[in-house]
Amino acid sequence: MNKTHLYDAHLKLSAKMVDFASWLMPLQYTGIIDEHFFVRNSAGIFDISHMGQIEVYDVNALQFLTTNDIFELQNYFGQYSFFCNENGGVIDDVIIYKLPEKFLVISNAVNALKVFEKIKNLDQKAKLLYEENFAIAVQGPKAIEISQKVFNDEEISNLKKRQVKLVFFGDYSGLLSRSGYTGEDGVEIFFTKDVAENMWDRFIKFGAKPCGLGSRDILRIEAGLPLYGHEIDEKITPIEAGFDFAVKLNKTNFVGENALKNQNENGTQKKLFGFEIMGRGIPRQNNILYDNGNEIGFITSGTFSPVKKAPIAMGYIYTKHLKD
DSSP states (O other), X not given: OEEOTTHHHHHXXXXXXXXXXXXXXXXXXXXXXXXXXXXXXXXXXXXXXTSEEEEEOOHHHHHHHBSSOGGGOOTTEEEEEEEEXXXXXXXXXXXXXXXXXXXEEEEOGGGHHHHHHHHHTTOTTOEEOTTTEEEEEEESXXXXXXXXXXXXXXXXXXXXXXXXXXXXXXXXXXXXESOOSSSSOEEEEEEEXXXXXXXXXXXXXXXXXXXXHHHHHHHHHHTTOOOBTTTBOTTSOTTXXXXXXXXXXXXXXXXXXXXXXXXXXXXXXXXXXXXXOSSSOOOOTTOEEEETTEEEEEEEEEEXXXXXTEEEEEEEEEGGGOOO
């Protein structure tokens, strides 16, 4: 089982640890609902070191392997994109940051080695940074204010969505992006492991509350954000999932090109939707959706929303059952 560079810090805070994609990660500290509301109302801090950080140097490799157009990306900005198979199914959804002399690809933990292998086959200089780096996300309405204090950097508030900048912590420098996975404003930070616990403690000192995977899952479902293995996988395409904006069909020679262009022209067999459930039952992945006894789709994620005070879900409806 893998451990992040913040593992000891989680134990000191009496976090409940669970296996997530072969990583020991905190599920919760003081309680899932408590942590959820802290993110919605103030600022929560998450350990996201289990996610892959991959340095890439060959722009043409990324252009071939991903669905978005890497040549549209400006320095110090990030781009949402997909690694797909030849059938257009999603191998992983990633964020790609462009830096002056390289790219930084952020992949899901469950797919990090698979994505790295595909990149490495085309770019021998590519490097997976698990040993060197850690990563945290600070999310919520006070996340920017707290981040400015931690790094003594007022310019953080000027960042645009997915814009990244160099920040300093003592004698060390790292990257900070205005991004996240909760539906709230916030930042994601990528730094050397040498300052992992000190930075984590500094954020807590300035008011960020440690939060685990439990609250993160509720937050992302409320925000309608996909999780690999649920809303997207190798049998589901980005177009079916509603992420057409990250599939640039005007570019040529990329993996999945023919399947995705065909789907764009002829339509999809299913589409992703969000649901608010009437009643108290919480829908779960693979629950079947019915209409008057007819199967019309399936659930991909479900939870109880503390904001809606009701069960909510995401799932696919077969397009033949959709009305214009």
